[in-house]
Amino acid sequence: MTTIVTDNCKGCRFTDCVTVCPVSCFHYDDEMLYIDPDVCIDCSACIPECPVQAIYEGDDIPEDKEHWIAINAERAPNLPVCEDKMDPLPGAEERKAELGF
């Protein structure tokens, strides 16, 4: 079982998810966030917080997003931890509207 961030997060990086993560396992690059599967406790706290529904839990990952499991696992450990709320990326609101949220 793994919880992952997927492409909806790209270009917006609202960090509502981070504030409720009990173990601070989100990491970030310039584009989006990733979850470190070795630290995440699969508590699902972050899932309902994400305004663009970018986060999925293990049993619920759509087939076309399955490759994100490996992407999260590879990238997260090499990136800085995101512990607190950050400013959304420029254009985040537009992107959110574009995604239909």
Next chain:
Amino acid sequence: MSNVGTPDNPLRVAIVGSGPSGFYATEALLKSDASVRIDMLERLPCPFGLVRSGVAPDHQKLKQAIQLYDKIAQSDGFSFLGNVTVGHDLSVDELKQSHHAIIFACGAESDRKLNIPGEDLKGSHTATEFVGWYNGHPDYRDREFDLSHPNAVIIGQGNVAADVSRILSKTTDELKHTDIAEHALAVLSESKIRDIYVIGRRGPAQAKFTPKELREFGELDDCDPVVNAEDLALNSESQIELEDKSNAGNAKVYKLFNEFSQRTPSGKNKRCHFMFLLSPLELIGKNRLEKVRLEKNQLTGEPFNQSAIGTGEITEIDTGILFRSIGYRGIAITGVPFDERRGIFPNNDGRIIDDGNIVPQLYTAGWIKRGPTGIIGTNRADSVATVESLLNDLHNSTFDNAKNGADFLIPLLETRNVRYVTYPEWMKIDTVEIKQGQEKGKPREKFTRIEEMLNILD
């Protein structure tokens, strides 16, 4: 300007309660620019609140949050005083003398009542008692649960109700490698329960389960989930609710109910029935619980604001045991304002208030601050907000004088013969628990009596 919060005169904060909210408040304080000393007071010798004694034993991964709390507890500037009950062993007035600020993070340890006739019959229990019992909480060590009747009824459809139902639905094999308390496993392995009825006041679109907790009922070794397809009919308001994009969780839950309703039972020994739009009216029995009388409800009101009202149609379920899981309430502490109606400490952004006025020095976080909602992580954002209020007050020089912290409290505890437990002492208890677990193939075997924990220290 006061110099509180500088290395010469550190900000001294007492935190009452060692659950998630206490630890996240600690984390936020230690991360701040101020120089801070924290003394955490906990009524049990063991820390971690409901992560230890609420979160289900078969959800071990969630308990890994403890690894973070353990790291926080070993930071400079932190001390733990376990086996100390605030309001009993130490008064709030004494904490005001020893510390600049006190954060109450003491959870919501009492239950809401159904307020119906028969509620106190033998066989009628709170989910809290049962959860505390199977998780080895010393308060509930000697509770007795009679699992000899083939039916059990759970009132409520949130995650605590799911935990109770799942523990009753699982086989001994599914539980024996968890950290479930030994005494509970022994009783559960003799259980005669075959049918578990999980009753919700509102409809399948309003059940409070998370999809993940519900999904587990489809994957049990010896229990089939049962949902009646007719019970899944929705009024138009509920349809609107489920179609709303912001309500993805409930839509998933409804989809799972739908999937359960289409399964042909595979003939497993137990069945867990999810039933909706029913409210208990009365618990009936001569000397002990024999049946529960329920009234059928219908929903009225706007989408997302529908409430259940009785239709007058009555049904009954025979049962020997009932657990109510309809919410928690905090417990008042002398010297702290209490909101009787909501069962919380009234507050503005974590500052405790009395009749609308801020009470200096007193703060609150977690379930006792906002009521018993939200999961472990929810308390992180919540505690961060309280600490922000506290640090703002510090910057506005609300605090004066130097305080002595635990150095002031320890002599009081000693004269009162309170055997307080330090963090290194807890670590000894922890090591022994893990060792006794290993011998049985469990992650730990908890001590379930306070004396047993203290005995290994002296």
